Amino acid sequence: xxxxxxxxxxxxxxxxxxxxxxxxxxxxxxxxxxxxxxxxxxxxxxxxxxxxxxxxxxxxxxxxxxxxxxxxxxxxxxxxxxxxxxxxxxxxxxxxxxxxxxxxxxxxxxxxxxxxxxxxxxxxxxxxxxxxxxxxxxxxxxxxxxxxxxxxxxxxxxxxxxxxxxxxxxxxxxxxxxxxxxxxxxxxxxxxxxxxxxxxxxxxxxxxxxxxxxxxxxxxxxxxxxxxxxxxxxxxxxxxxxxxxxxxxxxxxxxxxxxxxxxxxxxxxxxxxxxxxxxxxxxxxxxxxxxxxxxxxxxxxxxxxxxxxxxxxxxxxxx
Numbered sequence: 001x002x003x004x005x006x007x008x009x010x011x012x013x014x015x016x017x018x019x020x021x022x023x024x025x026x027x028x029x030x031x032x033x034x035x036x037x038x039x040x041x042x043x044x045x046x047x048x049x050x051x052x053x054x055x056x057x058x059x060x061x062x063x064x065x066x067x068x069x070x071x072x073x074x075x076x077x078x079x080x081x082x083x084x085x086x087x088x089x090x091x092x093x094x095x096x097x098x099x100x101x102x103x104x105x106x107x108x109x110x111x112x113x114x115x116x117x118x119x120x121x122x123x124x125x126x127x128x129x130x131x132x133x134x135x136x137x138x139x140x141x142x143x144x145x146x147x148x149x150x151x152x153x154x155x156x157x158x159x160x161x162x163x164x165x166x167x168x169x170x171x172x173x174x175x176x177x178x179x180x181x182x183x184x185x186x187x188x189x190x191x192x193x194x195x196x197x198x199x200x201x202x203x204x205x206x207x208x209x210x211x212x213x214x215x216x217x218x219x220x221x222x223x224x225x226x227x228x229x230x231x232x233x234x235x236x237x238x239x240x241x242x243x244x245x246x247x248x249x250x251x252x253x254x255x256x257x258x259x260x261x262x263x264x265x266x267x268x269x270x271x272x273x274x275x276x277x278x279x280x281x282x283x284x285x286x287x288x289x290x291x292x293x294x295x296x297x298x299x300x301x302x303x304x305x306x307x308x309x310x311x312x313x314x315x316x317x318x319x
Contacts, residue, residue: 035244038244066288067224073295078210123219136268136271138272140220143261145265256298
């Protein structure tokens with residue numbers, strides 16, 4: 001077996017084992033995830049991701065290892081934006097807390113499937129048409145600019161979304177959650193899809209939308225299929241536990257969006273100017289620079305959000 005095949009095999013075993021444990025013990029019907037359980041699960045996924053980073057460094061070398069770590073941090077920070085929208089969807093359809101784990105798991109597994117498809121297409125296109133990377137760079141500049149200047153994503157209304165309107169046109173959609181079921185029968189014995197089914201579809205669809213930002217971003221960090229697949233999947237699989245951990249505090253990270261926007265703009269500039277940047281900075285140095293920028297922007301924006309939040313609370317208490 002080649003080194004890449006060994007790495008893929010180890011990655012597959014880790015993911016399969018983690019999912020079996022998740023499906024067997026953490027995703028049973030009517031299970032409520034506590035903050036303590038969410039913290040343990042989040043720590044476990046981060047620990048697995050970092051352990052894989054060490055393994056990748058040993059097997060493939062420093063460059064790919066750091067590219068993976070940079071990509072994972074990038075995708076992990078972008079996933080917090082996903083969580084904000086996920087919360088809006090759950091609130092809009094009044095999903096019961098006992099149904100959260102199963103609905104999130106199904107939505108995330110569907111999102112992984114679509115991401116694998118998109119990544120495969122993206123890698124194939126870049127391999128055939130290298131100039132597409134410049135288009136990705138321009139797209140990231142535009143996305144970063146819009147994200148930096150956007151005040152909030154709270155204006156998103158799941159009931160007004162094109163996806164929900166399409167589902168209502170083509171399927172019989174009910175207003176109840178069917179007591180945890182996705183398909184029930186009405187008083188005429190006709191099949192009706194429940195609100196939980198709609199939520200699962202919306203979760204997967206919203207993640208596809210976010211993938212339009214995240215996949216070009218990771219390709220700006222690395223063109224290695226190994227790095228792109230593994231960093232994306234590790235970040236997405238940790239999304240569910242992160243949801244339970246942050247759902248009560250996500251509004252406190254009000255400036256995280258600006259931190260992510262700066263990272264996207266940086267990567268976009270890097271993709272567009274890669275030829276000239278490579279003239280005075282080697283690949284290893286570029287990878288380290290990207291990692292430092294991602295860590296600084298994400299950590300800095302979170303710390304700044306917490307400081308500003310505390311100052312506002314202090315001011316409100318004095319008033």
